[in-house]
Amino acid sequence: MDLGKNLSNPSMKMQHVPWHSRFDLLGITVLIFFASSVIALPSIEGSGRDLDYLGNLSRFAAQFFPPDWSILDRTLSGLLETIQIALVSTLLAIILSFIISLGASRNVAPIWLLWPTRMLLNLIRTIPSLLWALLAVVIVGSNSLAGVIALTFYSVGYLAKFFSETFESADLSSQKALKSLGAGPLQAFQYGLWPNARPIIWSHCLWMLEYNVRSASIIGYVGAGGIGLHLKLYAESADSWNKFSLVLLCILVIVTLLDFAGEKIRKSLRDKLDGVTS
């Protein structure tokens, strides 16, 4: 076929696309987002007073420097407690989420179980982590156990949803193949569906652990243990912003390290499942 000849043929006109056909659901959503943001702009007001914003910022930021290294030991022990809260709560959440997610997966659970489970997960997700922490502090007192309880419940809302979506979107062909070879439903799930979903499930678990370290740093603000309590103390006492900045610096280092390690592990899992060998 002579492509050049066809291209130069004047009888071949460009197909006319009506302007409104470009607006599919995504296009309309983006349009509504921008329109609402512009409409919301006038309602965002300052104090109305004539303040020196930049001057205020530079004076405040100057109090953060240099960080007060004399509290490093105390900060590290608080940080250790934060990591312990995140680890234990993530482990508990993984166990609970796995069980609950089976009830929330369309291709695993019967319909009578599906919707109640999904509603329960929606309810759990509605409550923010700080509120879970407040509830837990009221029940078990101001300690790290409250943090574990709070983050476990908070994480289950998200992890169980991620897990069930993974089970629904995983490659189901091997599960079907095993059933046709005589495997039972549980066997077909364990040896057919689970191996295909497992790398993505672990990837979600890692992400949740990273997220919980960040969350565990803040729930101490309401008395649920960890480094958050230090942040609260330094924020409320005068002239302690240099101590506050050291705590922030330590959290930043831990979160960055976790982010880096998580990304490496996730990439290796993705590559292995895609058949990329190093």
Place this chain on the structure above:
Amino acid sequence: MSQILLDIKNLGFCLEDRWLFRNLEFSVPTCSFIAITGPSGVGKTTLLRSLNQQIRASEGNIHSSLSREYKTSMIFQDLQLSNGASTLTNALSGCLSRHSSLRTLFGFPRNEKQECLNWLAKFGLENKSHQWASTLSRGERQRLAICRTLLSSPTLLLADEPVASLDSSWAIKTLKIIKDTQGKIGGSVVCSLHDEEQVRQFADFVLHLNPDNPEAWTWEKISPTQA
């Protein structure tokens, strides 16, 4: 005296107002190797899926004399392996029907693992037993899928182009393993093939589907050169 495993009468399949095959009649005796031939799109996979009862034929019927303890297994064209599981686990999953769900919840018996390793060695995969299936080449994955299906010890083995991705040496070796294994247990093979040489070497019967006329299929008994 050979028994009849499947008896196909007046079988026809119509796909979007086009008949792929019509009035198809043949029998699958025990210890036989039946090759289905014909160009791509003629209906070989559809026929195999009908025989596996995955899809219902538009007309005719398939009478099976296979009792409950005998079974039909299929080697799928798209292999349908568990990519995130090891080669050994994929092979072992062919043995799942031998056990209850509770027994396989924490793994397989040691002797079965050894049996699977021996099978993997037959297919040249012994050094890759702990590799994820996703990291194997297409040919290796095809051999693994065949190994898994053979381990399920089917009386009737349906194979959809089982050697399409294999080099000629592995293709011959694999077809020989399939034929020998089924022969030992008194089972049969119905297999779609493209290579005429492979058909001549292994098939006892050849069903040729005609792309121009759905009723002009042919059924021929031949003497395989590799008995």
